[in-house]
Amino acid sequence: MRSYYDLISHEGNRSLFTAIELSIASQVNRIPLHFHVEGLRGTGKTTIIRAARHILPPILRIKNCCYNCRPEAPHCPEHKGLSPEEIIRLGTELVPRPFLEISHSAKIGTVVGSIDLGKIIDSRHSVAALLPGTVPRAHRGIIFIDEINRLADTSPELVDVLLDMMGTKPGRVQIEETGLPTVELPVTASIWAASNPDEDPGPLQQIRKQLSDRFDLRVQMERPLQSQTVRRILMQPRQKDILGVKSRELAVSDMKNVVFPSDILDVLAAIYIDFEIESIRAVEALELSATLLALRNGRKTVTLDDVADVVPLVFGHRLDPVTIERIQQYVKRLALQNGWEADTADHPGNPVMAERSKEKNSWLKRLWQSACKKFSNGNGSPASSGKTREQGEGQSLEGPSARPAATEMVAPPKQAIPLEQLPSDQLVSVDSEP
Known part of the structure; x- marks a missing residue:
């Protein structure tokens, strides 16, 4: 597996890196952020997503808890309701943050949960118990679904589970088995999904719009556009230090x-x-x-x-x-x-206003430089002929053309562009002489 930080970022995949890092930061802050990346096959969607598992910050859980219970707020059937003293006796452990996948061959029991057959057939101590599925085991982590458009088309029962899980934050999963009481568990897991919209059965939003809307972000993955970028990608396997290297964890602050x-x-x-x-x-x-x-x-x-x-x-x-x-x-x-x-002087402690003031001053500087270039007389300063073009033709500034009411109004040929968005060479224009 390639190191996440060594993967090549370019104009076509940069949004995917952003979505991954935002989702990790959100998950660490106990809020799931779901995203779906669409793009042509072979553009590296799955490679980037799977590499990101190695930058996930670890979690602290009750020791040996397959539901990843928080020591301060246990939620699973086994640990819910325990006192702090009892949890201390059980102990805690630091483990990798869950990163699990749901495949197209998955069954409802493997995704949600089912009866633990191993405990039922145990000759020494037979007991009816639940075996948690992918969703409850991914609590506080990530679930990755590749080609989710195909899953939505062929497995409507799994989509219903995802809809229930992604409908609220935190989500929930309900485990039901004959002979056992129904178990409902909160689940805080982020769904990362990928698909190729140009292949059957088509884009996710056309197959199951309700599921598509559950995703907070949708990333459009594009192929690299520069040959130099492709060359850097081709050079990657030749680097000896890129395989088998665990990436550093993503640093996340408190939201x-x-x-x-x-x-x-x-x-x-x-x-x-x-x-x-x-x-x-x-x-x-x-x-x-x-x-x-x-x-x-x-x-x-x-x-x-x-x-x-x-x-x-x-x-x-x-x-x-x-x-x-x-x-x-x-x-x-x-x-x-x-x-x-707003001006920086009015908001001395506001870094946002300070940055805006810099942008304003930069734009005014570009405008002045452009004006100097258009009208300069060779010494870098605006030239002055002593008369305007209109005065040179014998027209007075007090004539009819100076009065708005006497001016013919003509609509521009196309929508105007704000001055601050114009390139520097278009800030100032000069009419050519007849």
Whole structure:
């Protein structure tokens, strides 16, 4: 298995790395974040996901608990209700965070749980007991499902289990066997899924839209576009230190230290109403993902830029590309407006406003440099001829053309681009002489 940190990141797969790291950070903070990556076969989806298991931070559980009970909050049938003193006597252990897979051949009993036949046929002490399946054993960890579109098409009973598990946070699983009492367990596990949408039976959102909506993020995996990137990928197996090396654990901070401003919460509410978003899960995922992105980037306050960056991931499987672009541009415009209306002097302790002030000053500097280049007389400063073009033609600045009411209004040939988004060479333009 290749080391996660040695895998080649490029423009086509960068979003997958982001989704993985956001989901791990969320899981460590006890909130599952589910993502689904779609892309052509052979682009490395499964390779990257399976390599990520080695960067998962470990968990502390009650010793030998197959349900991964937290020592401070046991939940399984065996340990639920025990006193702190009893848990201390049982002991605790640090184990790798669960990373389990559900295959297409899986049965409902292996995924949810079933009767433990080994304990029933034990001649010395026969007892009826449950054998936990993949879902309850993955508590506090990750479940990976490859080609989930095929699973959704062929195993509707397994999809129903996933819907129940992913419907709330934390989720739940219910184990039912004849002759035994029904057991319901909370499950905090993140679902990572992959699929090839161009192969039968097609994209997940067309097969089971309800399941597709359960995923917080949808990642579009693309092939590398530069030959140099392909060359680096081909060189990987020749590196002696890349196989058999365990990657370092992903460093994750406490999400409670990140502030989500109330005015940005208002923006999310406006997006839900104004763009007629169907699922409330979408804006909940937007809030969670923006918070995790700020956490990942080492900031303590969520910004509108964080929201804009995760918009394509959150809405990729929920909205059409045009609407996603409109939402992203809407958030970016608000971010620029907020930055221009505030100044660092007014907010000396606000790093976000300080960064916005830098952007403003940088844009003004580009504008001045562009103006100097267009009108310079050779010494780098704007040239002055003493008369404007209109004055040189004998027209007065007080003439009819200076009065708005007398000016003919003509619509522009295409939608205007905000000045701050223009390339430097287009900031200033000069009409050619007739």
